[in-house]
Amino acid sequence: MSKEHEHGMTVIVKTVTRLTVGLIFLYGIYIILHGHLTPGGGFAGGVIIALSFMNLDLAFGGSVSAKVFSKGSTGVVEALGAVMFLALALIGLRYGGFFDNFLHPDGDPGQLVSAGIIPLENIAISLKVGAGLFGIFLTLIVLQKFESEKK
Amino acid sequence: MNAYMPYVLCTVLFCIGIYAILSKKNIIKIILGVVIAEYAVNLFLVLVAYKAGGRAAIFSETEVIYPESMVDPLPHALVLTSIVIGLATTAFLIALAIRLYGKYGTFDVTRMRELRG
């Protein structure tokens, strides 16, 4: 057995996770980007992306997912999403009001590039929700390890 | 009375959650009661929005859909934000429960009160 197989679950779970985790991540991105055309949006897509990282963490153990997305970077990404959302709202002040849709007539309804700032706001919300949830998950798990080491 | 039956069943679900919050000793059971009551409230809002024979509130490029045939989109939008807030508050309650377990060594609410001080 190599060193990679020492932590986490069995080889079967790890192999299936290796095959599916990228697809789950891509599905989350699809849900976010098509949020203004089809069911979905920033909330659902952000939670799906957080679930793909949780899947990685549960299958491979904490060290692998910490390499991909550490606890410190979740805070940075969450703050980035919040700042992006607020900045979009504040830029609208120049054009007519808070949360003014200043990019609005930019494409036919039904196209991917349409609906003004709504896709950008979806991306900001998804960053915020996904990073926030994954940060909560990591915090709960890290404390559990701390407790088990104490015993 | 049949027209109000879904609302009544939804109220029963809410009451089950409130009963768990009021009567259980185990703190995890209390959290589950909060979660169930929250689900019942979300369900009630979406039930209010339903129109018999209505369509989902999404337009299509290939098909003509009349806005009059759509269900009410406003409660859907409110429930969407409420669900994510519910998950965040549930996570906060779990964190509090784990901390209380680390301090008192039990999930029992009444024994926590005895051990205080």
Add this chain to the structure above:
Amino acid sequence: MIELYVLLGLMIAGAIIAIEVKNLLSAVVAVGIVGLGLSVIFLLLKAPDVAITQIVVEIAAVILLIRATLHREIALKSCGSRPFGALMGIIFLGLAVIAAFATFSSGLSPFGEPLMTVSSFYPMNAISGTGATNVVTSVILDYRAYDTLGEATVLFTAVIGVLTVMRSVGKKKEEDLQENNE
């Protein structure tokens, strides 16, 4: 709408099992039944956005709840109830059902006939006003974006609360300081 009643009955049964079963892990799984049934009901009520969000959030909530209960030895015990609280709960349940009957039959419009005096504005004007074909998204992020800003604030507060409650760094630093002082 017979399937709606079947699913509601399943959810009520799942909720009762979740509250009365002794094993905490079984209780968490029963709450998962309630949430997934709720997701299917949202789909039947023509709310696909809410259904997708609900199913995803339910999975995340069950993972977090199992994390909280799985590695603890107490998963099999301490499930008694408080007699006074149970009595008050039953009284509350009775009063709430009576009030619900009174309110629903007098004030609320019947199931299947929503009052759309205000919100019929959104489907009529969503395409020309915002350009989004999904009306729910246009309500969340354009007409009522203030609500979403408030939601983001609440989420931020909850994350900060979890990080504050669960932190272990501050205590270590205080201990080090005390050792240095001594």
